[in-house]
Amino acid sequence: MPGKQLHGKVALITGGAGGVGRATALLFASEGAAVAIVDLNLKAGQQVAREISRAGGRAIFERADVTRPADCRRAVERTVREFGNIHILFNNAGIIRRASVVEISELDWDAVMAVNVKSIFLMCREVIPIMVRAEGGSIINTASGWGLAAGPRAVAYCASKGAVVLMTKAMAIDHGRQNIRVNCICPGDTDTAMLRSEARQLGEAEDRFLADSARRPLGRVGQPEEIAHAALYLASDAASFVTGAALVVDGGGLAGSG
Amino acid sequence: MRLEHKVALITGGTSGIGEATAVLFAKEGAKVTITGRNENRGHAVAERITNDGGKAIFIRSDVRRAEECRRAVDETLRVFSRLDILFNNAGVFHPHTILDCTEEEWDLQMDINLKGTFLMSKAALPHMIERRRGVIINNSSGWGIAGGDAAVAYCASKGGVVLLTKAMAIDHGPQGIRVNALCPGDVDTPMLPEDARLRGLKWQDYLAGCTNRPLGRIGTTDEIAKAALFLASDDSSFMTGAALVVDGGGLAD
Numbered sequence: 001m002p003g004k005q006l007h008g009k010v011a012l013i014t015g016g017a018g019g020v021g022r023a024t025a026l027l028f029a030s031e032g033a034a035v036a037i038v039d040l041n042l043k044a045g046q047q048v049a050r051e052i053s054r055a056g057g058r059a060i061f062e063r064a065d066v067t068r069p070a071d072c073r074r075a076v077e078r079t080v081r082e083f084g085n086i087h088i089l090f091n092n093a094g095i096i097r098r099a100s101v102v103e104i105s106e107l108d109w110d111a112v113m114a115v116n117v118k119s120i121f122l123m124c125r126e127v128i129p130i131m132v133r134a135e136g137g138s139i140i141n142t143a144s145g146w147g148l149a150a151g152p153r154a155v156a157y158c159a160s161k162g163a164v165v166l167m168t169k170a171m172a173i174d175h176g177r178q179n180i181r182v183n184c185i186c187p188g189d190t191d192t193a194m195l196r197s198e199a200r201q202l203g204e205a206e207d208r209f210l211a212d213s214a215r216r217p218l219g220r221v222g223q224p225e226e227i228a229h230a231a232l233y234l235a236s237d238a239a240s241f242v243t244g245a246a247l248v249v250d251g252g253g254l255a256g257s258g
Numbered sequence: 259m260r261l262e263h264k265v266a267l268i269t270g271g272t273s274g275i276g277e278a279t280a281v282l283f284a285k286e287g288a289k290v291t292i293t294g295r296n297e298n299r300g301h302a303v304a305e306r307i308t309n310d311g312g313k314a315i316f317i318r319s320d321v322r323r324a325e326e327c328r329r330a331v332d333e334t335l336r337v338f339s340r341l342d343i344l345f346n347n348a349g350v351f352h353p354h355t356i357l358d359c360t361e362e363e364w365d366l367q368m369d370i371n372l373k374g375t376f377l378m379s380k381a382a383l384p385h386m387i388e389r390r391r392g393v394i395i396n397n398s399s400g401w402g403i404a405g406g407d408a409a410v411a412y413c414a415s416k417g418g419v420v421l422l423t424k425a426m427a428i429d430h431g432p433q434g435i436r437v438n439a440l441c442p443g444d445v446d447t448p449m450l451p452e453d454a455r456l457r458g459l460k461w462q463d464y465l466a467g468c469t470n471r472p473l474g475r476i477g478t479t480d481e482i483a484k485a486a487l488f489l490a491s492d493d494s495s496f497m498t499g500a501a502l503v504v505d506g507g508g509l510a511d
Contacts, residue, residue, distance in 0.1 A: 169510035176472025176507045188496070217431020217498055226496035233488045241443070241481040243472055244510025248500040252431045255424035255499025 004032030005236045010083040012036040012076065014066050014123060015093030017044035019192030020142065023224035024090060024231045029057035031232060033088065036079035037061045058083070066093050066119035076126040085134055088235045089127045091120040092142040096194055098201040101155045109156045116160035120167060128175060136179035140234045141168050143184040145250045153202065161186075165246050172244030181243040183234045188250025189213035190222040217252030259287035260491045265338040267291040267330065269321050269378055270348030272299035274447035275397065278479035279345060279486045284312030286487060291334040293319040294348065313338075321348045321374030327381040335385060343490045344382045346375040346419075347397040351449055353408045353457050364411045371415035375422060379437075383430065390434040395489045396423045398439040400505045408457070416441075420501050427499030436498040438489045443505025444468040445477040472507030 011028045015021040016037035022044075029035045029052040037059060039045040045061040052059035062078050064071035079086055095115045097108045120141055131137030146154060147161030168184040175182060189195055199209035214220045230249045233239055248254055266283045270276040271292030280290050284307040292314060294300045300316035307314035315337055319330040334341050349371045352363045375396050386392030401409055402416030423439040430437060444450060454464035468476045485504045488494055503509055 169507075172507045172510040173472050177474050179473070181473075181507075190496075217428050218436070218496065219432055222496040226494075229493040229495075230497070233493060238484040238488065239504075240484075241473065241477040241506050242485070242502075242504050244507040245503045245505075247497075247502065249494070249497050250500075251496050252427045252498040255427040 005232060005238070006031040006033035006088070009033045009087040009235075010036070010079065010085050011088035011090060011235065012038060012079050012086050012123075012127065013090040013092055014038045014119065015142075017041040017048055019194060020187065020190060020224045020227045021090070021092045022048050023228040024092065025059065026052060027225065027228040027232055028088070028235065029059055030055070034058040034083045035060075036075065036083065038064050038066065038075045039093070040065055066123060067114040069122050072119070072122040072126055076123070076130070080130065086127050086130050087134065087137050089123060089137070089139045090142075090231055090235070091123055091139070093119055094142055094194070096154065096157045096198060096201075098153050098157075098198050099155065100153050103153070104156055112156035112160050116157070117163045117167065120164065124171065128180060131180050132178050137181070138235050138239070139171065139180065139182045140231050141182070141184040143168070143186045143246060145186050145188045145248065145254050147184070147186055148246065148248070149254060168246065169244045176243055181234075181239065183239070183242055183245045183247060185227060185230050185234070186246050186248045186250065186254075187227045188216060188222060188248075188253040190224060190227055192224060195221065216250065217255060220251060222249065222251060260487065260493070261343070262287035264288045264342040264490075265291070265334065265340050266343035266345060266490065267293065267334050267341055267378075267382065268345040268347055269293045269319075269374065272296045272303055272316075274449065275442065275445060275479050275482045276345070276347040277303050278483040279347065280314065281307060282480070282483040282487055283343070283490065284310070284314055288343065289313040289338045290315075291330065291338070292316045293321070293330045295320055321346075321378055322369045324377050324381070327374075327377040330378070331381040331385065340389070341382055341385055342392060344378060344392070344394045345397070345486055345490070346378050346394065348374050349397060351409070351412050351453060353453055354410060355408050356410045359411050367411040367415050368418075371412070372418040372422065375419055379426060383435070386435050387430070387433045392435045393490050394426065394435065394437040395486055396437070396439045398423070398441050398501065400441050400443045400503060400509050402439070402441055403501065403503065404509055423501065424499045431498050436494070438494070438497055438499065439501040440482065440485055440489065441501050441503045441505065441509075442482045443471065443477060443503075443508040445479060445482055447479060450476070471505065472510060475506060477504065477506060
C-alpha cells in the first residue's frame, strides 16, 4: 500500500526480540517495511518474525551477538540477500547494569560498552556502504534520557548512552552529504523487561520501583509502542530534514532539574 | 488521517511554516483556525484549505495583545466547539548585535516570539485543562539552543521559548497536556531573504552559508510542518517538555 509510511523500505532492528525493538518491528512491518530482526534471543526473535508474517508482513529473524563483527556482517548480508537492500537501521540492542563506579566490575563495564556503543560502530560500518550505494538511508540509535543527564548507580550505562548521543552527531556530520540521516532517541523509563530488571539489580520491590519511575510530568512510564512511533517518525520521510538530533521521549522527565 | 476530529489553532498561519502546517493539519482531518496580522494572506490560506475540502477560518489577531489572544480562542471554541492543538508559531526576526538593536526592535521580538506564546497559552489552557487533554507546540529555533551572529533579541526570545516550553510541560503534564518546542534550522520562508536583505548580503552568498550543514541544503516549510504534525498527533503521546531539532544536522557540530 503506497499510503503506508515505510512502503518499499527494508529495516534492520537490533534487539528486536523484545521491548522497544519488538514494538518497532511490529510497527514498521505494519507500515509496509520488510523487517530483519536481529537478537541473541532465538525463541523470542523467531516469535516476533512469525507474528509479523501471520499478519501479512515480511520479516526474518537472524540470531546474532551484535558485539561480534562476524555476527554483524552475517546479519547484514542475510538481510540484503533476503530483501535486496537496507534503508533503515535501528541500533536498539542495549543492556543496563545498575552499579556505581566502585561497585561495577570491569567485565560488566566492558559488556555495557560493547552492547550499547560498539555494536553501533560494528553495524554502521556494515550498513553505511549499502546506504551510500542506495543514495540514502536513516539510522536510528537508541540512546537514553540518561545519555543527556545522569542517574544514580548506572555509571557504565550513562557513559555508554552519552557516547551514543555524540556518536550519532558525529556520524550525522560525516554522512549527511550522502543523504544518510543519523538520529537517536532518548527514551525515559519505558515498560519493558529491562526496566523491571533494574528493580531486581537494585534490590527494590518492583511495584515501588515502577511507581518511582512514573514520577514525571505525564505521571506514568512509557509504552514500547510510544518509542516505536518516535522511531517511525525518524525512519520515515516525514523527518527528511532531521539529522544529528536526540529525540527525547520521556513524558517530561528531563524538562526540569529534578 | 492522523488529526481527525481535532481542532488546531495556528498563530502566524498566514505564511511560511504556519501556512504549510495549517494546510497539512487540514489535510490530516483537523479543523484549523489561522491567526495573524495580515488579513489578505490569512483569508487566502483559509480559502485554499476550504477549496481543498478542509475546514478553516482566519481570525485577525495580534499575539502581543491578551484580549486578541482570548478572542482568537473564544472564536475558535464558538465555531469548532473545542481546541485540541495550539501551535504558537508567530515570530519575527531582526538581525542585530546588542549594540545596534534598538529597544523597539528588542521589544517587538520578545513580545511576538516569547510573550505571544505566553499569552496564547494562557488563553487556551483553561479549556484544555477542563477537558484534561491538549497539545501545545511552540516554534522556537536552532538559535534557541545555540547562539547565532547578530541575532541577540531573536536568540533571547527563542531560548526563552525552549525553557517556557519545559516549564509549562512540568506544570500541565499532570493535567494531560503535552507541551513541546520545535527548533527548525534555516527554512525556505520569506524570513530568509528578508534577513539577507537586512544584512546587506547577496542572496546567493547568504544561501551558501545557510546550506553549509550536513544535509547540504535548507529545509522546506513542509518538513517543519511534518515535525509539527508528529508533535500534534498521538504518535508522540509520551513526549513532553522536549525540543525537537529539525535542522539538517546544523546543530550536530
